[in-house]
Amino acid sequence: MDCELCDILEKIHTKVYLKHPNTIEPFIILECHTCKVPMVVFLKHEEPSEVGTNIAVKLAMELFPDKKPDFRRRQIPEHPHFHMR
Numbered sequence: 001m002d003c004e005l006c007d008i009l010e011k012i013h014t015k016v017y018l019k020h021p022n023t024i025e026p027f028i029i030l031e032c033h034t035c036k037v038p039m040v041v042f043l044k045h046e047e048p049s050e051v052g053t054n055i056a057v058k059l060a061m062e063l064f065p066d067k068k069p070d071f072r073r074r075q076i077p078e079h080p081h082f083h084m085r
């Protein structure tokens, strides 16, 4: 399957803030190559559980206390991710 996000994750030429923390829903926090803000990407092609999402939000808020999660998906709507703006 062609997925822009998986492509980015494979090459990772963008800044990575946090990689594969040991949580129930695997995710990675990296700099979005288009928005230049931190982006949390869940590694599975399915919606993460509410618990998994909350863990990711909590970790991201700890890393970026001056930012808020933005769950809108303008690009790549099929892939679970959110930005910290």
Ligand SMILES: [Zn+2]
Residues within 6 Å of the ligand: 003, 004, 005, 006, 007, 045, 079
């Ligand atoms: Zn993907």
Ligand SMILES: [Zn+2]
Residues within 6 Å of the ligand: 032, 033, 034, 035, 036, 039, 083
């Ligand atoms: Zn972005």
